[in-house]
């Protein structure tokens with residue numbers, strides 16, 4: 001089978017695509033892939049690490065308001081579409097899978113226009129502009145939150161979950177002591193601000209640091225590459241009795257997630273799919289700077305079943321962090337949250353999406 005894959009901009013769109021490629025490769029080692037991204041998106045750094053042929057097109061996103069920039073964007077969209085058509089004619093895929101982000105727009109549109117079966121994957125509870133636009137042309141739409149179904153044509157929409165969930169449940173634990181210098185026998189809280197880091201998460205942690213101890217847990221803190229130097233220096237300057245290890249970014253996140261006891265994070269949909277599949281209790285501070293506040297909707301779905309403690313960014317503080325950590329490990333809430341998270345995880349998401357792709361091929 002030949003699979004055209006596209007999706008990019010942030011890790012939340014890229015890792016589900018890679019997880020799906022890995023799942024197909026496992027079942028069908030002779031399958032071949034072409035990943036189309038942009039030259040300046042995160043996909044440009046991540047995809048080549050997985051030995052996946054990678055081509056680029058130029059594209060930018062639409063502004064929601066009418067602007068001169070949008071005229072340029074339309075021109076780039078048309079140029080991107082014709083470059084994508086050229087790549088598709090050369091590669092001759094049996095199916096195209098798009099996981100969102102600007103780049104998926106022209107690539108999936110071109111694939112549909114050329115009669116290639118197309119499946120788009122939406123990670124969020126409220127879809128992005130690109131996937132909403134593409135849903136008109138796609139053979140099928142795969143969703144990861146039931147809440148998203150109302151935004152897409154009913155007859156082609158299927159709930160699959162996020163294939164990254166299937167990847168993390170298969171991941172082996174890593175040795176956090178040898179890999180990161182963490183302590184043995186003390187629960188580990190992973191702090192991560194999405195694939196690019198988040199300032200309010202840093203601020204609250206620094207504020208809480210003087211009060212935190214290593215009585216209940218220790219911290220593995222992923223700052224995001226942009227924030228690394230500043231946060232590392234600030235943490236080094238604060239007096240604390242807590243054990244904290246700081247890193248800019250980690251590439252073996254599935255293994256690390258499989259080894260930690262709780263997560264403090266933004267509410268990016270792919271991270272949430274990972275932590276529910278593994279049953280990890282979480283403290284979530286959704287980013288309000290996203291389309292239609294979709295991260296808060298994502299987070300509330302976990303809060304509703306008791307899997308997460310959710311705070312608006314404006315209410316988030318060092319005191320709240322300290323109180324939540326106490327609730328988790330001192331008052332023993334972690335165990336209940338763990339089973340609540342597992343109850344909504346979708347560890348077989350990759351199999352489900354694979355079925356949708358097979359059906360889309362048969363249908364077209």
Ligand SMILES: CC(=O)N[C@H]1[C@@H](OP(=O)(O)OP(=O)(O)OC[C@H]2O[C@@H](n3ccc(=O)[nH]c3=O)[C@H](O)[C@@H]2O)O[C@H](CO)[C@@H](O)[C@@H]1O
Nearest residue numbers: 010011012013015123194195249250253268269270271290
């Ligand atoms: C600002 C923005 O638009 N964010 C969106 C973006 O999130 P964004 O890409 O920030 O976040 P997600 O949390 O969904 O995914 C991050 C991915 O990167 C991985 N990771 C993260 C840090 C690290 O050091 N190593 C690593 O591998 C995580 O395991 C995860 O697989 O896409 C998501 C999925 O469509 C959306 O829900 C988010 O709203």
